[in-house]
Amino acid sequence: MVKKKVFEILSQVFDPEIPVVNIVELGIIKEVICENNSIEIKISPTYSGCPAMNIIEDDIKFQLQKNGFENIVVTKVFSNWTTELLSNETKEKLKSYGIAPPNRINAIEINNEKKIFCPKCNSSKTNLKSKYGSTACKSFYYCENCLEMFEYFKET
Ligand SMILES: [Zn+2]
Structure with missing residues (x-):
């Protein structure tokens, strides 16, 4: 019962870099341990060194406290998170x-170069512009069809 409530609250926490996907959907939550009045949340960083993890950790505590939970411990565990x-x-x-979501099906290789489909027009006429986007988790691509930049969530 408590666990279900905790998961509901955790579904209100979003990766600040990707405000449409919550941390449960991202697969960041590894384990929730509820004991008497304390809660331990084990989280696994999506990409090692992702600066968003500290923000996420604070937000987890904030949201749980707002809902009346106390004694919250957030532990970082390193597991093989994969897209x-x-x-x-x-x-x-x-x-x-x-x-552009990480998806092997969404990427094709032409002349040994990986092509990522544009999330807006599905064109494969895209070029890698920068290996690192707004964060290390993403790359910047340029779509020659709609002439716009987009981010690709790197697969791991
Ligand atoms: Zn496009």
Whole structure:
């Protein structure tokens, strides 16, 4: 019962870099341990060194405290987080937000160069502009069809 409530609250926490996908959908939550009055949340960073993790950690505590929980411990665990953990529904959310989702099916290779489909027009006429986007988790691509930049959520 408590666990279910905790998961509901955690679904209100978003990765600040991707405001459409919550941290449960992102597969960041590894374990929730409820004991008497204390709660331990084990989180796994999506990409090591992702600066958003500290913001996420603070937000988890804030949201839980707002809902009357006390003694909250957030522990970082390092597990093999992979973009394969994202459901198709989550990938669709990324795409409608304008971020090309990590998807092996969404990428084709032409002349050994990986082509990413534009999330807006589905064109494969895209070029890598910068290996690092607004964060290390994403790359910047340019679409020659709609002449716009977009971000690609790197697969791992
Ligand atoms: Zn496009």
